[in-house]
Amino acid sequence: MLETARRYRKRKESPVEETRRLLDAIKRDTLNSFITIDEQGALLSARSAEDLLDREDAGVLAGIPVAVKDNICTCGVRTTCASEILADFVPAYDATVVKKLKDQGAVILGKTNLDEFAMGSTTTTSCFGPTRNPWDPSRTPGGSSGGSAAAVAAMLCAGALGSDTGGSIRMPASFCGITGLKPTYGSVSRYGLVAFASSLDQIGPMAATARDAAVLFDAIKGHDPLDSTSALHDYAPTDLEGIDLRGVRIGVPEDFFGPGLNPEVESAVLSGIAELADMGAQVVDIRLPHVRYGVAVYYIVATAEASSNLARYDGVRYGMRAGESGGLRNMYLQTRSKGFGAEVKRRIMLGTYALSAGYYDAYYRKASQVRTLIADDFRAAFSLCDIIAGPTTPVTAFGLDEMVDDPLSIYLLDIYTIPANLAGLPALSIPCGFDSRGLPVGMQLMAPHFREDLLLGAGIAFQDRTGHHKVRP
Amino acid sequence: MVYIAALIRKYQGVNKNVKITDADVLHAAALARISLDGDELRKLSGELDAVLDYMDLLSEVDTSGVSPTHHPLPAVNAMRDDVARQSLDLEDAVRNAPRHKDGCVVVPKVIE
Structure with missing residues (x-):
């Protein structure tokens, strides 16, 4: 992204040329990373960016081609959430x-593929078909922001927006060898993000480097009066020089290592942590004793919230409608039964059950209490360290044919990413090596609320010393 | 995926006392306004049972006296001044409705 901005300024390339080149590449894309291409809108923005660049005050993003996950509303461009139920939905606002x-001159190329309603970790539940991993098209790019991750890794865009409810930015970033940031809860406006689980959802940047991710994060962060959960925090711009890691305490929780973690992933992550130590960071052992309950807590809290948020898809105000002739109740039933895919139905059912009379205390209340204990673990840990480091995912990208028909196995892929969502913490995934098949491994860094500067600063410093992020599929 | 299987074995709940019956699943489906055919019901019952069995893991945590977290940051209601501001045009607001007429959403008869 910064590289493209430099090329524009040296007049080596113009936004219109770059946009045309990428639109052509996207049309030839065999990974299925995009659901909708906005050729007209993109070229229009690219032309205005050229005027902008002729003046001296153009921002870094002027003419930069980006992609947006298809659960984020774009005025006049359909926003489907990869669901039949919203397949024809065209938002009236951005x-x-x-x-x-x-406003900053970026060019939006189109809308990227995702698991239906962002519910998944593989980008296979999309009603538009699965996205494939650019490192090996027989494998999943991870999910749910798999389209954005694949598009960035395949260089079909300079950067992209994803959303992260339980790992949906970091997990595909890890599987596709790119950098992805899940910002602090409330730090980026969610106005116009189709709601999945409102106490967890967060929009964030995905890019080839931590520097690019920082530029995108700076462009989207900040309070928004249109989002009532938006935090009133005064962020400074991120320092793109990175931070000096000398004396920075890196906490390594033994709870993120052990059974279930692929040894090749473990060894790449440990070598990443050793690199941070070489740069002067002080590595300390910490414990997060309750994170092992994270997946169980998450799949109660997230599904409970989803069952409520997705109640709005009833065939009345937007989306598809079925069974109209059988009366209103039948219309609700038919619309929802035909419009939602299997995973979405499964989660709505689970959440409805967890909230239903007689089970509320055993599931929802219990999970919300354990959530407190998980947040407390992090508070205690951050008194001993500045950044927590560990793996982003237990495995590297697996084959689409290795997918097992067992929801729980898929849910457990998010075991290391979920805790940050439950505690509202910022977390970054950066490439830290490769497995024996040459598939990228991600290292996850977590920091206290609103300390994205530490994560991005450490990521930038790490990438200035290492080359993992430069290797392209 | 072999590693994930190991994780499941490690965490799988030991007390199999929570079982979701077909009747429970149908009740939740009715609440959620989702209709299930026989195959879907059988599949979902099994899957939900396995997931709920995993959730049993939480029963080993002592949560007495722990207040629940519903929001990750301490936040209070965000109120805005009660002043009129520009909003969507009526036509834009109803354009996505599957059926609409004269700026109104059209639905099947509600009262027989």
Whole structure:
């Protein structure tokens, strides 16, 4: 992204040329990373960016081609959530993040594929078909922001927006060898993000480098009066020089290592941590004793919230409608039964059950209490360290044919990413090596609320010393 | 995926006392306004049972006296001043409705 901005300024390339080149590449894309291409809108923005660049005050994002996950509303461009139920939905307004990108001159190429309603870790539940991993098209790119991750890794865009409810930015970033940031809860406006689980959802940047991710994060962060959960925090711009790691305490929780973690992933992550230590960071052992309950807590809290958020898809105000002739109740039933895919139904059912009379205390209340203990673990850990480091995912990208028909196995892929969502913490995934098949491994860094500067600063410093992020599929 | 299987074995709940019956699943489906055919019901019952069995893991945590977290940051209601501001045009607001007429959403008869 910064590289493209430099090329524009040296007049080596113009936004229109770059946009045309990428639109052509996207049309030839065999990974299925995009659901909708906005050729007209993109070229229009690219042309205005050229005027902008002729003046001296153009921002870094002027003319930069980006992609947006298809659960983020774009005015006049359909926003499907990869679901039959919203397949024809055309928003009448832009999400705040989209408006911010446009206001800064970015070119939005199109909308990227995802698991239906962002519910998944493989980008296979999309009603538009699965996205494939650019490192090996027989494998999953991870999910749910798999389209954005694949598009960035395949260099079909300079950067992308994803959303992360339980790992949906970091997990595909890890599987596709790119950098992905899940910001602090409330730090980026969610106005115009189709709601999945409102106490967990967060929009964030995905890019080839931590520097690019920082530029995108700076472009979208900040308070928004249109989002009532938006935090009133005064962020400074991220320092793109990175941070000096000398004396920075890196906490390594033994709870993130052990059974279930692929040894090749473990060894790449440990070598990443050793690199941070070489740069002067002080590695300390910490414990997060309750994170092992994270997946169980998450699949109660997230599904409970989803069952409520997705109640709005009833065939009345937007989306598809079925069974109209059988009366209103039948219309609700038919619309939802035909419109939602299997995983979405499964989660709505689980959440409805967990909230239903007689089970509320055993599931939802219990999970919300354990959530407190997980947040407390992090508070205690951050008194001993500045950054927590560990793996992003237990495995590297697996084959689409290795997918097992067992929801629980898929849910457990998010075991290391979920705790940050439950505690509202910022977390970054950066490439830290490769497994024996040459598939990328991600290292996850977590920091206290609103300390994205530490994560991005450490990521930038790490990438200035290492080359993992430069290897392309 | 072999590693994930190991994780499941490690964490799988030991007390199999929570079982979701077909009747429970149908009740939740009715609440969620989702209709299930026989195959879907059988599949979902099994899957939900396995997931709920895993959730049993939480029973080993002592949560007495722990207050629940519903929101990750301490936040209070965000109120805005009660002043009119520009909003969507009526036509834009109803354009996505599957059926609409004269700026109104059209639905099947509610009262017989």
